[in-house]
Amino acid sequence: MGRTRRTAAQKAASARGLQIARERRLHNQLGLPSDAPTSSHPPLPNHVDRPTSSAPPPMAEHAMKPKVNRKSVPLLSASQRAQKRDELKLARELERIAALERDLQDVLRRETKLREEIKALKLKKCHREMH
Incomplete structure (x- = not known):
């Protein structure tokens, strides 16, 4: 079969x-x-519709792309591939660190805002007790 x-x-x-x-x-x-x-x-x-007519199926996306002469494309050596892979890893890690730094800054801003609110409430309570 x-x-x-x-x-x-x-x-x-x-x-x-x-x-x-x-x-x-x-x-x-x-x-x-x-x-x-x-x-x-x-x-x-x-689901993929099957053509009901006898017309040939549409060409695949890759068939429309021009052919690339393999000899003109430089092949990377193993060390170059490893270097490129390491660079991509570093770029992703740097992006992750930048996102964490932004989150940390947001948390610190929130913390200072809450500390100021606490100070204001304590002061208000102190004034209320004095009168």
Whole structure:
């Protein structure tokens, strides 16, 4: 019993689904709200409509892109790939640290505001007891 071949539309839909999942994971890592748009792609349909006519199925997205001459694209060495990966890790870590610093500043501002309110309330209580 042979396997059925997936159509180009099914492959494209699968690729879009994987891209959306990748973007959602990135949103979660960055701590963005879950209702933030994760992708510019429209939501995936629940099923793929099969063409009823004898017209050929539409071309997949990757088929429309121009072919790239592999020889003109420089291949990175293992050390260059490792360096690039480390740079990306550092950039993500710096972004996370910056977000934590912003949160800390917000907390400190709230704390000073509450301390001032407490001082004002103590002063008010003191004035009330004196009169």
